[in-house]
Amino acid sequence: MAELVDIANLIRMAEESKAAFRTLSNSSNEARSIVLEHLSDSLVNNNHTILEANKEDYSTAKANGMSDAMLDRLLLDSSRLQAIAKDLKNISKLDDPIGETIETRLMDNGLSLEKRRVPLGVIASIYESRPNVTVDISALCLKSGNTCLMRGGSESINSNLALVDAIHSSLLEAGLPQSAVQYISNPDRSLVTELLGLKDHVDLLIPRGGDSLIRFVSENASMPVVTGGIGVCHTYVDAGADIDMARAIIINAKVQRPTVCNALDTILVHTKIAPQLLPLLGKDLSEHQVELHCDQSSLEILRATSPDIILKEAVHEDWGKEFLSLVAAVKIVDSVDSAIDHIAIYGSGHSDAIVTEDNESAVRFLNEVDSCAVYLNASTRFTDGAEFGMGAEVGISTQKFHARGPMGLRELTSYKWLIRGTGQIRG
Amino acid sequence: MAELVDIANLIRMAEESKAAFRTLSNSSNEARSIVLEHLSDSLVNNNHTILEANKEDYSTAKANGMSDAMLDRLLLDSSRLQAIAKDLKNISKLDDPIGETIETRLMDNGLSLEKRRVPLGVIASIYESRPNVTVDISALCLKSGNTCLMRGGSESINSNLALVDAIHSSLLEAGLPQSAVQYISNPDRSLVTELLGLKDHVDLLIPRGGDSLIRFVSENASMPVVTGGIGVCHTYVDAGADIDMARAIIINAKVQRPTVCNALDTILVHTKIAPQLLPLLGKDLSEHQVELHCDQSSLEILRATSPDIILKEAVHEDWGKEFLSLVAAVKIVDSVDSAIDHIAIYGSGHSDAIVTEDNESAVRFLNEVDSCAVYLNASTRFTDGAEFGMGAEVGISTQKFHARGPMGLRELTSYKWLIRGTGQIRG
Numbered sequence: 001m002a003e004l005v006d007i008a009n010l011i012r013m014a015e016e017s018k019a020a021f022r023t024l025s026n027s028s029n030e031a032r033s034i035v036l037e038h039l040s041d042s043l044v045n046n047n048h049t050i051l052e053a054n055k056e057d058y059s060t061a062k063a064n065g066m067s068d069a070m071l072d073r074l075l076l077d078s079s080r081l082q083a084i085a086k087d088l089k090n091i092s093k094l095d096d097p098i099g100e101t102i103e104t105r106l107m108d109n110g111l112s113l114e115k116r117r118v119p120l121g122v123i124a125s126i127y128e129s130r131p132n133v134t135v136d137i138s139a140l141c142l143k144s145g146n147t148c149l150m151r152g153g154s155e156s157i158n159s160n161l162a163l164v165d166a167i168h169s170s171l172l173e174a175g176l177p178q179s180a181v182q183y184i185s186n187p188d189r190s191l192v193t194e195l196l197g198l199k200d201h202v203d204l205l206i207p208r209g210g211d212s213l214i215r216f217v218s219e220n221a222s223m224p225v226v227t228g229g230i231g232v233c234h235t236y237v238d239a240g241a242d243i244d245m246a247r248a249i250i251i252n253a254k255v256q257r258p259t260v261c262n263a264l265d266t267i268l269v270h271t272k273i274a275p276q277l278l279p280l281l282g283k284d285l286s287e288h289q290v291e292l293h294c295d296q297s298s299l300e301i302l303r304a305t306s307p308d309i310i311l312k313e314a315v316h317e318d319w320g321k322e323f324l325s326l327v328a329a330v331k332i333v334d335s336v337d338s339a340i341d342h343i344a345i346y347g348s349g350h351s352d353a354i355v356t357e358d359n360e361s362a363v364r365f366l367n368e369v370d371s372c373a374v375y376l377n378a379s380t381r382f383t384d385g386a387e388f389g390m391g392a393e394v395g396i397s398t399q400k401f402h403a404r405g406p407m408g409l410r411e412l413t414s415y416k417w418l419i420r421g422t423g424q425i426r427g
Numbered sequence: 428m429a430e431l432v433d434i435a436n437l438i439r440m441a442e443e444s445k446a447a448f449r450t451l452s453n454s455s456n457e458a459r460s461i462v463l464e465h466l467s468d469s470l471v472n473n474n475h476t477i478l479e480a481n482k483e484d485y486s487t488a489k490a491n492g493m494s495d496a497m498l499d500r501l502l503l504d505s506s507r508l509q510a511i512a513k514d515l516k517n518i519s520k521l522d523d524p525i526g527e528t529i530e531t532r533l534m535d536n537g538l539s540l541e542k543r544r545v546p547l548g549v550i551a552s553i554y555e556s557r558p559n560v561t562v563d564i565s566a567l568c569l570k571s572g573n574t575c576l577m578r579g580g581s582e583s584i585n586s587n588l589a590l591v592d593a594i595h596s597s598l599l600e601a602g603l604p605q606s607a608v609q610y611i612s613n614p615d616r617s618l619v620t621e622l623l624g625l626k627d628h629v630d631l632l633i634p635r636g637g638d639s640l641i642r643f644v645s646e647n648a649s650m651p652v653v654t655g656g657i658g659v660c661h662t663y664v665d666a667g668a669d670i671d672m673a674r675a676i677i678i679n680a681k682v683q684r685p686t687v688c689n690a691l692d693t694i695l696v697h698t699k700i701a702p703q704l705l706p707l708l709g710k711d712l713s714e715h716q717v718e719l720h721c722d723q724s725s726l727e728i729l730r731a732t733s734p735d736i737i738l739k740e741a742v743h744e745d746w747g748k749e750f751l752s753l754v755a756a757v758k759i760v761d762s763v764d765s766a767i768d769h770i771a772i773y774g775s776g777h778s779d780a781i782v783t784e785d786n787e788s789a790v791r792f793l794n795e796v797d798s799c800a801v802y803l804n805a806s807t808r809f810t811d812g813a814e815f816g817m818g819a820e821v822g823i824s825t826q827k828f829h830a831r832g833p834m835g836l837r838e839l840t841s842y843k844w845l846i847r848g849t850g851q852i853r854g
Contacts, residue, residue, distance in 0.1 A: 020772065026795060083471055104814055111805055113815060118797070120827050203827055223650065224828040245850040252852035343450065366455060366845050370545070379847030387853070388540060388844070389532055400547050400630055400841035401651040402829035413828035416813070418793050421805030423672040425679035426814070 005186040007194050014201035015178035017122045017147045023177050025119045025145045029096035031174050036092035036139050039168035043085040043135075046166075051076060053162035054131065061155050071260070073130045074156055084132050091139050091391040097409040098145045114418040119145030121203030123412065125394065126151050126192060126217060127278035128209035131159040136392045137206075138167050138181045144412040149202065151184040151192065153209075161185060199223040206395050206407075226407065228398040231261035231350030232322050233380045234269040236339040237364065240358030243277055245377060247284055249355055252379040255288040259324050260398065262351045262373075262383040266319065266329040268339045274301060274332050282306025290326045293318040297332040319416035336361045340368050347371060349398045372398055372405035432613040434621050443547045443606040444574045447547040450604050452546045452572045456523035458601050463519035463566050465597035470512040470562075473593075478503060480589035481558065488582045492746035496686070500557045501583055511562050518818040524836040525572045541845040546572030548630030550839065551622060553578050553644060554820065555636035558586040563819045564633075565594050565608045569724065571839040576629065578611040578619065580636075586613060626650040633822050633834075653834065655825040658688035658777030659749050660807045663695040663766040667785030668702055672804060674711050676782055679806040682715040688753050688823065689778045689800075689810040693746065695766045701759050703730060709733025718752045720745040724759040747773035758789050763788045767795050774798060776825045778807035799825055799832035 005013065024032070043050070054076040060061050061074055123146050127133050134152055141148040152160045164183040171178045184191060196205070201221035207217035218225045235253055237246040252265035269277055278301045285292065286309035293314040294302060302311055318329040319342070333339050336354070343352050353375035354365040362376050367424040373383040383405065385393025390408025397403045403411035432440065453460070470477070481503040488501055525546060531590050532540040550573050554560050561579055570574040571854070579587045591610040598605045611618060623632070626649035632642035633653050645652045664673045674844055680691035696704055705728045712719065712737035720741040721729060729738055745756040760766050763781070780802035781792040789803050800810040810832065812820025817835025824830045830838035 019771055022795075022797075025797070072827075107814070107816060111809060118827075204595060219649070224645070224826065242850070248852055306566055368449075370449075371843065372450070373844045373846060374837055376845075376847045378846055378851040379853055381853040382538060382846060382851070383844075387534070389534060399651065400545075404841055405844050416798065417800045417810075417832050418803075419800060419805055419809060420793075420803045423669070423675060424805040424809070425675055426806055426808040 003413060004193065005184050007191065010184065010191060010194055011198070011201070013149060013179070013182050013184070014122065014198050017149050017182060018201055020180040021119070021121055022141070022178040023145045023244055024147055024180050025098075027145065027176060029098065032142055032145065033092040034174040035167075035170045035176060036088045038173050039135075039139070039167055040085040040088035040092070042090070042166050043081045044171060047078065049424070050081065050159065050162040050166065051078070053158035056158045057156050064119050066155065074159075076131055076159060080132070084135050087386070087392055088135065088139055091143055093408075094143065094391050094409060097143075097413050100413055109424050110422060111424050112420045114312060114420075115415050116418055117410075117413050117415050120414050122147050122149065122201060123204045123206065123394075124149040124195060124202045125206045125208065126195070126213065127207070128153040128213065131156045131163060133208060134160045134163045134183075135167075138392050139162075140392055140394050140409055140412060142180060144409045146412055147180040149182050149184065149195070151195070154187040157185065157187070169348050193220065196221040208395050224402070226395060226397045226399065226403065228350075228396045229261050230322055230348050230398065231263070231383075232265050232320050232346060232348040233262060233350055234266045234268055234339075234343050234347060234352045235264050235380065236333070236336070236343075236352070236354045237270060237277055238336060238339075238354055238356035238358060239270040239271060239272040241270075241273060241277075241355040242357055242359060243273070243280065246277060246355040247280055247352065249377070249379050249402075250281060250350055251284050251288065253353070253381055254285065254290055254328050255326065256379075256381055258326050261382050263324070264328055264380060265321060265323050266331065266346070268331050268333050268342060269298065270339075271297070271334050274298065278302055278330075279305035283311045285309055285328075290325065292328055292330050294330040295332060298330040302330075309355070314417055320348075322348070336364050341373070341412045343369050349400075350396070351375065351376065351383040353380050432611050432618065434618065437611065437618060437621055438625070438628070440576060440606075440609050440611070441549065441625050443577050444609060445628055447604040447607040448546070448548055448574045450804075451569070451574055451607050452525075454572065456525070458603055459572065460519040461601040462569055462594075462597045462603060463515045465600050466562070466566070466594055467515035467519070469593050469662070470508045470515070474505065474508050477586065477589040477593065478505070480585035483585045484583050484675060486491040493530045493582065494815065501586075502585060503558055507559070511559050514813070514819055515562065515566055518570055518762065518836075521570065521818050521836060524570075524779045524840050529842055533766055536851050537849060538608060538851050539847045541847070542842050544837075544840050544842050547841050548840055549574050549576060549628060550631045550633065550821075551576040551578075551629045552617060552635065553622070553640065554634070555580040555640065558583045558590060560635060561587045561590045562594075563612075563646040564821050566589075567819055567821050567836055567839060569607060571836045573664050573839055575605040576609050576622070578622070581614040584612065584614070594723040610703055613795065619772055620647065635822050651829070653824045653826065653830065655777075655821060655823045656688050657749055657775050657825065658690070658810075658823075659690060659692050659747050659773060659775040660777055661695055661766075661770050661771075661774060661779045662691050662807065663760070663779070664697060664700060664704055665763060665781055665783035665785060665788045666697040666699040667788060668697075668700060668704075668782040669784055670700070670707065671706060673782040674707055676780065676804070676806050677708060678711050678715065679807055680780070681712065681717055682753065683806075685753050687808075689807050690748070690751070690778060691755055692748060692750050693758065695758050695760050695769060695774070696725065697763075697766075698724070698759050698761050701725065705729055705757075706732035709736045712736055712755075715753065717755060720754065720756045722758040725757040729757075747775075749775070752832055763791055767792060768797070777823070778802065778810040780807050799823070
């Protein structure tokens with residue numbers, strides 16, 4: 001068990017992270033990829049310590065009355081470690097994001113400008129629960145030449161420390177500094193507040209967790225923060241939709257995994273298609289025990305046609321609510337404009353979809369809905385780094401600044417301008 | 428004279444800015460460019476009101492004892508308005524940054540992903556003194572489909588309001604909402620604090636001004652902030668430098684405009700070239716009344732060879748200091764490594780240069796110095812939006828997050844993911 005981290009230690013760790021960054025940012029893609037390969041192998045071949053540590057967390061959490069859903073998120077077993085190991089191999093094989101020439105310009109005075117992609121620096125993350133996040137964040141930071149300072153939830157402390165030990169061994173084998181990945185093991189929340197003040201040491205802070213953690217971090221951090229994770233997701237079924245496609249998309253977006261940010265919250269239905277669609281949807285969703293909070297018009301149709309579904313009259317708070325459960329709001333709208341307006345008012349800029357065969361409606365929705373992911377004829381559940389081909393994600397940004405949507409390797413980079421001259425001076 | 432803005436008004440303005448953004452973000456490049464063309468013409472043909480307003484600011488400032496340098500920054504005359512008008516024509520002709528497809532991906536499940544460039548949203552700026560900043564910020568925001576809320580210094584209030592009137596007329600002529608550009612006319616600082624809290628309305632805040640303004644804004648803003656403007660700029664003369672080139676670059680970087688952020692602050696000289704370079708540099712810089720704060724070794728050489736220059740022994744605070752005047756620090760280093768280390772410790776991540784004919788030193792310096800602009804054989808004075816071909820700049824970012832270096836049109840954009848499917852659901 002690692003020593004507790006106090007405030008003086010935290011500053012020392014941040015300084016070591018900054019020093020390690022100079023090494024990492026000038027290391028080769030080969031060296032950085034080898035760390036992930038080693039780590040991947042060790043999670044498969046040498047997982048006894050990690051599984052033992054996870055057992056300890058699991059039994060403590062169970063004794064403390066953690067819910068079954070949360071216990072399942074906490075659990076590591078051989079097959080889950082194998083899945084993590086496979087993700088690591090995939091990330092290690094992704095193109096090196098570092099050193100890419102994004103743009104070149106030759107100015108009239110002969111100066112040659114190169115805009116080159118570089119790592120961001122020291123990335124701190126405060127997150128909750130799932131231990132695989134420890135590996136995802138470390139792997140994406142290392143592959144992109146960044147260093148990281150992590151602090152996970154106290155319920156997974158032993159699992160996280162065992163995983164970080166494995167990461168340290170892999171760094172050592174690859175000849176890179178172990179301080180490139182560091183874990184803050186103190187459960188005391190005052191240390192988080194201290195971390196939020198280290199703007200001279202930390203270049204970016206990524207909180208992952210519930211609404212209150214995100215809000216606390218974004219209100220108190222002195223450095224840039226990527227906020228996200230809150231998804232009030234709409235699916236709009238246009239007059240020109242294929243009804244069976246709309247049904248399949250809505251069921252998937254609502255029930256496949258209702259507790260995550262890209263799950264469906266509000267169904268908007270064009271008035272022309274509502275009489276056909278809603279009775280079928282009522283039947284579909286009742287089979288999955290979904291409860292619907294309906295506006296007056298949709299309530300009338302559903303009450304008359306869907307005896308098995310749980311219906312409530314929607315209250316104002318239902319619009320713009322992230323349900324994170326088997327509940328959805330339903331509203332009938334008279335046009336694609338009304339759907340776009342509703343999303344502009346109540347959306348959270350995460351993921352919104354239109355189902356339609358009509359090209360004009362599709363183009364208007366895709367152009368005008370201002371969210372990080374806007375879908376035509378697909379489930380909003382795809383907003384995810386792995387699904388977008390990024391290997392994994394450090395989080396999903398719903399802000400427009402720096403990165404939007406799933407954040408993979410490239411979203412952990414910055415750039416610098418290199419200017420080559422032959423003695424140019426400014427007149 | 429416009430009405431004063433109170434807090435209720437400020438929130439209303441921010442809401443109008445957000446509403447105008449929906450129009451702007453879906454407007455054509457033609458409409459947005461026409462605003463700048465109209466404005467350009469009106470600054471040349473119809474400048475009486477603006478010049479009168481500027482005279483009022485100027486005489487008030489003079490009566491209040493403003494320094495000549497500051498008065499010069501405040502002054503507008505026909506030729507300065509013509510220069511601003513010319514910049515506007517240039518910006519209007521730049522490629523449309525909006526709508527560009529940055530990247531496409533076709534996933535194995537048939538989903539087609541498009542990463543498309545979009546405007547950022549509502550951009551607020553708090554700035555000081557020079558009235559041309561009002562036009563620069565408005566023009567770059569409008570061309571890139573953003574709306575802006577501006578608050579300039581109280582000393583230029585009449586000039587700024589007259590310029591904003593001209594912008595409003597141009598917006599009206601182009602059929603775009605006047606609320607796309609709004610000016611906060613209340614001199615009360617409490618309103619600034621209020622503005623910093625409007626994170627649900629303002630997507631980005633850009634402070635431009637002195638150190639204390641930048642610090643106040645970045646510590647108190649609830650929305651993302653681009654910080655910058657502080658430049659501790661180094662020029663390192665390597666053993667393999669062309670001595671005459673080094674002299675020309677150093678003189679230019681130090682004396683051509685010493686009060687700006689990209690002016691030279693510290694001269695680092697390789698020990699092998701110091702005995703030849705420093706006596707010549709002492710002579711050069713003494714002709715421009717430059718004062719040098721020297722480490723022990725450089726002080727000995729300069730004392731022995733340069734009777735005319737003002738010399739002081741450097742104190743610790745001289746390293747990492749932005750002088751903003753005809754003062755520079757001088758240090759002799761034994762290698763390119765020592766130069767890179769010195770800049771890592773004392774630099775501000777703005778602009779740093781190496782002068783050398785040696786390729787290995789050049790590559791190491793360009794790769795390893797972690798600043799927004801790293802120069803080989805050129806003056807650091809070129810770090811500027813116009814010099815980088817961006818037409819103008821809303822500021823220079825020294826942070827690594829989102830944008831680095833001069834911020835022009837593209838740096839005022841975000842992106843969104845458009846995902847087109849044929850009924851895909853997640854398994």
